[in-house]
Amino acid sequence: MISETMQKALLNQLNDEFYSAYLYLAMSAYCAHIDFSGAATWLKRQYDEEQLHATRIYNYLVDQGAHVELKQIVQPPSEFGTILDVFRSSLKHEQTMTGKLNNLSDQALKEKDHATYNLLQWFVNEQVEEEATVSEIISKLKLVKEDGYGLLMIDNELGSRPAPAPVP
Numbered sequence: 001m002i003s004e005t006m007q008k009a010l011l012n013q014l015n016d017e018f019y020s021a022y023l024y025l026a027m028s029a030y031c032a033h034i035d036f037s038g039a040a041t042w043l044k045r046q047y048d049e050e051q052l053h054a055t056r057i058y059n060y061l062v063d064q065g066a067h068v069e070l071k072q073i074v075q076p077p078s079e080f081g082t083i084l085d086v087f088r089s090s091l092k093h094e095q096t097m098t099g100k101l102n103n104l105s106d107q108a109l110k111e112k113d114h115a116t117y118n119l120l121q122w123f124v125n126e127q128v129e130e131e132a133t134v135s136e137i138i139s140k141l142k143l144v145k146e147d148g149y150g151l152l153m154i155d156n157e158l159g160s161r162p163a164p165a166p167v168p
């Protein structure tokens with residue numbers, strides 16, 4: 001059984017993961033609208049992945065006997081600027097999420113809640129990968145600047161992102 005405090009904190013994180021999914025879906029819609037179909041696919045995959053993150057927390061809360069009360073999801077933006085701006089927004093968002101997950105891990109340690117700490121370490125590691133991947137995309141976009149051929153190549157590459165594996 002987890003503490004009331006931890007339960008509330010994880011419910012907030014669950015909501016944040018759903019917001020992340022919603023944000024990436026909004027980004028995907030925006031990229032489709034500005035004709036970056038590969039980026040739209042990549043961001044839709046990220047939407048899928050964020051829903052899996054939410055499911056992972058949801059499953060854990062249910063397993064811990066929590067009463068899962070779902071909250072309202074905040075409306076994401078609908079305009080994101082250039083394709084580079086889209087991925088800069090993604091990185092900024094992921095950095096915020098990393099900070100929240102680090103704080104949650106601190107709390108789990110403080111409470112000697114090893115089960116929750118263990119769950120959170122999966123997320124902390126995942127954040128390292130997500131930030132690195134988005135940073136790499138940003139670097140490539142900076143490199144090609146406004147070059148149409150370069151942007152097309154990157155967009156094609158982004159479109160080949162496979163679907164994420166389901167939560168075990």
Ligand code: FEO
Nearest residue numbers: 017020050053130
């Ligand atoms: Fe839920 Fe983008 O990590």
